[in-house]
Amino acid sequence: MYDFIIIGGGTAGSVLASRLAKPHNSNPSTSPFHILILEAGPNTANHPHTAIPWESAALHGSKLDWNYRTVPQVHLDGKPRYNCAVKGLGGGTVINSGGWIRGDRRDYDDWARVVGDERWSYEGMLKYFKRSERHWDSSVDAGQHGFEGPIYNSSPSSSGRKYPLREEILEAWKSLGFEEKRDGNDGNPQGIAELVENWREGRRQIASQAYGLEGVEVVTDVLVRRVMLSSEVEGTSAQRKAVGVECADGATYLLKPGGEVVVSAGAYRTPQILLLSGIGEPAELDKHGIKTEVELPDVGKNFHDHMIAYRYWKLRNPDRGLAAGSPLFNDPAYIKGGPLDWLVSIPVSAEGLRTAIARDEGNSAEVLDQHPLVKGPRTHVELSVLYAVFGGEQVGLKLPVDGTAIMTFLMPFLPTSRGSVTLRSAHPEDSPVIDPNYYATETDRYVAREGWRTLSQLMQKTPQGKGIVSNEIVPEGYGVDDEETDGAIDARLKIGGVTAFHPAGTASMGKVVDGSLKIPKPLASHYQVAVYAIAEQAADIILRDHK
Numbered sequence: 043m044y045d046f047i048i049i050g051g052g053t054a055g056s057v058l059a060s061r062l063a064k065p066h067n068s069n070p071s072t073s074p075f076h077i078l079i080l081e082a083g084p085n086t087a088n089h090p091h092t093a094i095p096w097e098s099a100a101l102h103g104s105k106l107d108w109n110y111r112t113v114p115q116v117h118l119d120g121k122p123r124y125n126c127a128v129k130g131l132g133g134g135t136v137i138n139s140g141g142w143i144r145g146d147r148r149d150y151d152d153w154a155r156v157v158g159d160e161r162w163s164y165e166g167m168l169k170y171f172k173r174s175e176r177h178w179d180s181s182v183d184a185g186q187h188g189f190e191g192p193i194y195n196s197s198p199s200s201s202g203r204k205y206p207l208r209e210e211i212l213e214a215w216k217s218l219g220f221e222e223k224r225d226g227n228d229g230n231p232q233g234i235a236e237l238v239e240n241w242r243e244g245r246r247q248i249a250s251q252a253y254g255l256e257g258v259e260v261v262t263d264v265l266v267r268r269v270m271l272s273s274e275v276e277g278t279s280a281q282r283k284a285v286g287v288e289c290a291d292g293a294t295y296l297l298k299p300g301g302e303v304v305v306s307a308g309a310y311r312t313p314q315i316l317l318l319s320g321i322g323e324p325a326e327l328d329k330h331g332i333k334t335e336v337e338l339p340d341v342g343k344n345f346h347d348h349m350i351a352y353r354y355w356k357l358r359n360p361d362r363g364l365a366a367g368s369p370l371f372n373d374p375a376y377i378k379g380g381p382l383d384w385l386v387s388i389p390v391s392a393e394g395l396r397t398a399i400a401r402d403e404g405n406s407a408e409v410l411d412q413h414p415l416v417k418g419p420r421t422h423v424e425l426s427v428l429y430a431v432f433g434g435e436q437v438g439l440k441l442p443v444d445g446t447a448i449m450t451f452l453m454p455f456l457p458t459s460r461g462s463v464t465l466r467s468a469h470p471e472d473s474p475v476i477d478p479n480y481y482a483t484e485t486d487r488y489v490a491r492e493g494w495r496t497l498s499q500l501m502q503k504t505p506q507g508k509g510i511v512s513n514e515i516v517p518e519g520y521g522v523d524d525e526e527t528d529g530a531i532d533a534r535l536k537i538g539g540v541t542a543f544h545p546a547g548t549a550s551m552g553k554v555v556d557g558s559l560k561i562p563k564p565l566a567s568h569y570q571v572a573v574y575a576i577a578e579q580a581a582d583i584i585l586r587d588h589k
């Protein structure tokens with residue numbers, strides 16, 4: 043019997059279990075709790091492709107990948123998209139690209155406003171951002187950064203990567219009017235900031251190992267089917283309480299009285315487990331012959347993901363050795379992180395945004411003035427230049443990694459499109475039906491087009507961009523369109539839009555789980571920093587309740 047059963051030993055599950063077993067600042071093994079993690083995949087500790095970050099390419103489609111396909115994306119080119127999630131101890135941290143990006147304080151403040159709970163504001167989360175990280179530079183603002191957390195941070199410059207295009211690209215961004223920031227992770231990321239990664243000396247840090255699971259019972263290779271619920275009468279109303287967990291093979295694990303089950307199975311599988319437990323929309327449950335235990339219509343709704351789109355550019359002078367494939371990139375320092383220097387986080391123009399929102403939501407001028415996406419300014423899109431090429435096959439391009447081309451990406455950050463994750467069947471082995479519904483709103487299309495045009499300006503209009511690249515490498519059948527009409531940009535984004543691997547929102551708090559963890563909106567960031575901090579705060583909340 044257990045005090046805590048944690049379903050899913052991924053990023054959040056590992057951090058939470060570790061902190062419950064050994065609270066922050068405590069001596070080893072002081073926990074009085076019996077804690078269990080149930081993880082569907084294997085222990086990833088000694089896997090040959092998990093230590094060196096760039097080897098994660100070999101994990102896509104492997105046994106460690108749940109390897110999802112979405113439903114056809116009707117607002118893109120009508121085709122399904124591949125969505126990856128890791129099946130193994132450590133979850134997303136086994137494969138992710140290591141971007142350690144905290145995002146914009148305004149998003150967290152918006153969460154706090156929506157859920158009426160200041161613990162989820164930027165200031166409320168700050169303690170946990172600091173607690174999880176170990177910044178490499180002791181001269182940065184100690185009010186914003188942690189120096190003793192389990193997760194080591196690094197940057198291209200701190201790891202000794204000296205990319206030949208670093209200064210030219212910086213100057214190109216500046217010539218578009220953007221300002222350089224010394225620290226992109228201080229809650230105000232707008233501008234040009236150096237990339238921060240969570241690689242330690244060029245090695246991946248997997249959450250389950252970096253935090254450590256001493257004092258936690260870990261069962262791997264076990265697929266959870268459902269949370270077992272009992273009916274308890276409290277006062278005049280019947281309450282459902284978790285009493286344990288049932289696995290697909292029929293094994294059960296039970297809670298001690300007063301114990302808790304935590305469902306941290308990621309954005310795709312958390313709603314599946316809740317639905318298989320009879321927690322969800324009765325009509326949806328009826329379809330699969332599942333008895334409704336708790337009516338919660340929003341389980342699996344509110345799904346959103348960041349869409350990313352890549353573009354490719356022919357180098358004017360490849361012999362300068364500017365991109366992966368040229369000999370310079372064989373320097374061992376260069377495998378210590380991703381082939382880029384800068385992330386540029388920007389708002390889009392408020393006027394166009396108001397028009398787009400009005401088309402989607404039909405708001406009056408007064409409402410639009412107060413609209414959270416307009417007020418801010420919010421960080422609407424992230425842009426970057428990479429000194430490598432990959433992902434071209436999505437748009438039918440075969441691009442050898444031979445040092446002759448570079449790429450750019452744009453990632454619209456605060457999508458208003460919403461999709462869903464629903465049941466395919468009552469069998470836990472069947473993957474859920476995943477519909478991110480990318481690019482469904484005019485607001486999302488407007489933001490993406492603005493990002494697209496900014497990248498075109500950077501590469502084709504700035505003196506530095508014009509000096510670096512000769513032309514864009516365009517997919518067959520798509521001409522180079524100097525006018526850059528909305529239609530022409532949409533056509534490219536509809537074939538090129540793919541997941542940035544940031545699924546979220548399917549157990550949206552306040553609607554799906556209890557009041558302490560209500561977080562229903564997207565963030566202008568990459569999600570692991572937030573997941574680490576949320577799990578850190580969850581541990582504090584649970585430990586307070588169990589004192």
Ligand SMILES: Cc1cc2nc3c(=O)[nH]c(=O)nc-3n(C[C@H](O)[C@H](O)[C@H](O)COP(=O)(O)OP(=O)(O)OC[C@H]3O[C@@H](n4cnc5c(N)ncnc54)[C@H](O)[C@@H]3O)c2cc1C
Pocket residue numbers: 049050051052053054055080081082083126127128129130131132133134135137138139140141142143264265266267306307308309311312315470542543544545567568569570571573
């Ligand atoms: C390819 C890729 C690149 C990424 N790059 C970045 C990046 O550069 N920066 C960034 O900030 N974020 C990045 N992310 C996102 C980030 O890694 C995730 O947001 C984060 O890991 C999510 O944590 P989680 O705990 O919610 O889910 P996960 O870490 O996915 O954990 C869920 C766990 O639950 C387990 N599970 C699921 N169903 C069951 C079941 N029925 N029974 C038992 N166990 C189950 C899974 O196997 C998994 O281990 C990336 C993600 C991917 C996939």
